[in-house]
Amino acid sequence: MYHKILLPLDLNEELSWKKALPTALTLCRTFGASLHVLTVLPDYRMPLVGSYFPKDFAKKAHQAVSDAQHQFIQEHVPDDIKVQSVIVDGSPWEAIIKAAKKLEVDLIVMASHNKRKFADYVLGPNAEHVVHHSKMSVMIVR
Numbered sequence: 001m002y003h004k005i006l007l008p009l010d011l012n013e014e015l016s017w018k019k020a021l022p023t024a025l026t027l028c029r030t031f032g033a034s035l036h037v038l039t040v041l042p043d044y045r046m047p048l049v050g051s052y053f054p055k056d057f058a059k060k061a062h063q064a065v066s067d068a069q070h071q072f073i074q075e076h077v078p079d080d081i082k083v084q085s086v087i088v089d090g091s092p093w094e095a096i097i098k099a100a101k102k103l104e105v106d107l108i109v110m111a112s113h114n115k116r117k118f119a120d121y122v123l124g125p126n127a128e129h130v131v132h133h134s135k136m137s138v139m140i141v142r
Contacts, residue, residue, distance in 0.1 A: 002031040004105040006086075008038045008096045008126075011068050016111050017076075020141040024109040025081060027139075034082040036103055039069050040095040041087060062087060093129035100136055108138045 007024045010016040028035050041061060069085050077083045086103065088095040100108055110127055131138050 002027060002033045002106040004036060004103060004107075005033050006036045006038055006096070006100050006103065006105040006108045008040065008092070008108065008110050008130075009072075011039055011065065011072055018111075020109050020111045021076060023139070023141045025078070027107065027109065028081050033106070034084065035077065036084045036086050036099075036105060037069060037073055037077070038086040038088065038096060038099055039065055040092045041065055041089050043089045043091075058089075062089075093126040093133070096126070096130050097134050100134065105136060108134060108136060109141060110138070112140045112142045 005024050005027055007017070007020060009020070024035055027033060041058075065087055066085065069087065073083055073085060084103075086099055088099050090098070096108065096110075108130060110130065112127055127138075127140055131140065
């Protein structure tokens with residue numbers, strides 16, 4: 001039923017993957033699907049934002065996230081799962097949907113919220129936007 005599963009996560013926020021990762025791994029094993037681990041970087045190249053950072057900041061940030069994501073995969077994704085590291089720039093929910101389309105995933109598995117704000121408690125703003133705007137199936141893990 002599923003061939004490609006996308007798991008968006010925030011490497012700095014354990015709640016973004018603590019429950020969603022085991023669910024995604026189980027689905028990958030059940031359906032023989034590949035896992036695509038996605039991290040979204042803010043877009044530092046925007047003129048207003050970019051002027052406050054050194055010229056090569058975006059490149060260094062991308063490399064640091066890439067290294068951290070590969071380390072995360074090595075530590076948390078078993079060898080029997082075919083996995084791909086994906087890093088994109090932009091607004092989290094828009095970047096998740098765009099990456100899901102580009103990768104042609106069948107399912108997006110993501111955490112429901114973080115505990116930073118009360119308003120995010122029921123369904124985080126990124127998860128809510130992904131659910132409402134995605135054309136593919138989205139599984140929200142609580």
